[in-house]
Amino acid sequence: MAAAEPKSPAAAGAAAARRLARGCWSAFWDYETPKVIVVKNRRLGIVYRTVQLLILLYFVWYVFIVQKSYQDSETGPESSVITKVKGLTLSEHKVWDVEEYVKPPEGGSVFSIITRIEVTSFQTLGTCAESMRVRNATCDSDEDCVAGQLDMLGNGLRTGRCVPYYHGPSKTCEVSGWCPVEDGASVSQFLGKMAPNFTILIKNSIHYPKFQFSKGNIENRKDGYLRHCTFHEVSDLYCPIFKLGYIVEQAGENFTELAHTGGVIGVIINWDCDLDLSASMCNPKYSFRRLDPKHIPASSGYNFRFAKYYRINGSSTRTLIKAYGIRIDVIVHGQAGKFSLIPTIINLATALTSIGVGSFLCDWILLTFMNKNKVYSHKKFDKMVDAPGGGAGPGLCASEPSQQDCTLTDARGLAQL
Incomplete structure (x- = not known):
């Protein structure tokens, strides 16, 4: 019989490739499980169980109970606000009603209650001394005043003349505009004497579109309830009628000081609703705080100007009013939540995965700080060696029992740990 001809290198390579492909296809269907080693060490066991307990407490108490992460949530409800102010007050010269001291009168979520005014009466178009x-308004002679100059923060167009001021020996440049200018003839009037007793009705309704949930802050009664009630956090939660003095007091401010300088008070309505409970458990929570920085003089306080126009003897005349007041900003926010399966599953999976941090920490302690760390390393990690003459490539371990390509190098085991 003739001797078998040696295979060519190309044929041998093809055969090796086919064997590798069959091995990979077979290994694809293998199931791999991590190696479990029990270490008899009390201190390490205490660390392991403590870490697990802390992780478990974090997820049970904080994530699920406090944060309610098992719920689907929606923030920023759709909201509408309608306000109405009632009351009368006195100044040195007249009685003021709502139509005069509330600006704007439409009753929106932002409005102002005038508590002090500086009135400049009978202003007409003409020439007068600048404020x-x-x-650069003060002057000694006409040469100090440039005719035609217009200061954006001034009161008119300069005529080029230097004229005596309204009071005192000083002189200022003459301007053409509404005269006399504000600080030359203004009279102050205080309206805040009875203002603490003003009542403010705040109607608020909210809607969470994701959950199709709506609610308002007024009790549904037909006995004229709103005509004789005022807000109380316990007994009259659904009577949103607040006294102005109560709002300022709850914001921690002195009413008299605030009425003189003006300021901005925020009425915050918070609707935090757990929709897994009854709708009656979803209630508004009110809080009050000052919004303008009162400790920064340049930006504290609140005032605005407006004018009333009329004609006297055919001449245009106006009364300029600089108003100081308490501006009320009604701010509505909240969050609603309801049980949902998807966030529950996600957070449960996160919790179960996080418990494995205890094993990672203990493995790190064993491999780094324990006296027998090398013994543990030999038991935990199998060192892989190539089978002699195998074609599986480096790093691959054949599955046949006869191949000794996976060896344990631990000589003594973990019994001594």
């Missing part, structure tokens, strides 16, 4: 508060 001393305007930059």
Whole structure:
């Protein structure tokens, strides 16, 4: 019989490739499980169980109970606010009603209650001395005043003349505009004497579209309830009628000081609703705080100007009013939540995965700080060696029992740990 001809290198390579492909296809269907080693060490066991307990407490108490992560949530409800102010007050010269001291009168979520005014009456178009508060307005002669100059923070167009001021020996440049200017003839009037007793009705309704949930802050009664009630956090939660003095007091402010300088008070309505409970458990929570920085003089306080126009003897005349007041900003926010299966599953899976942090920490302690760390390393990790003459490639371990390509190098075991 003739001797078998040696295979060519190409044929041998093809055969090796086929064997590798069959091995990979077979290994694809193998199931791999991590190696479990029990270490008899009390201190390490205490660390392991403590870490597991802390992780478990975090997820049970904080994630699920406090944060309610098992719920689907929606923030920022759709909201509408309608306000109405009632009351009368006195100044040095007249009685004021709501139509005069509330701006704007439409009853929106932002409105102002005037508590002090500085009135400049009978202003007409003409020429007069500029205010001393305007930059470069003071002068000694006409040469100090440039005709035609217009200061954006001034009160008119300069005529080029230097004229005596309204009071005192000073002089300022003459301007053409509404005269006399504000600080030359203004009269102050205080309206805040009875203002603490003003009542403010705040109607608020909210809607969470994701859950199709709506609610309002007024009790549904037909006995004229709103005509004789005022807000109380316990007994009259659904009577949203607040006294102005109560709002300022709850914001921690002195009413008299605030009425003189003006300021901004926020009425915050918070609707945090757990929709897994009854709708009656979803209630508004009110809080009050000052919004303008009162400790920064440049930006504290609140005032605005408006004018009333009329004609006297055919001449245009106006009364300029600089109003100081308490501006009320009604701010509505909240969050609603309801049980949902998807966030529950996600957070449960996260919790179960996080418990494995205890094993990682203990493995790190064993491999780094324990006296027998090398013994543990030999038991935990099998060192892989190539089978002699195998074609599986480096790093692959054949599955046949006869191949000794996976060896344990631990000589003594973990019994001594």
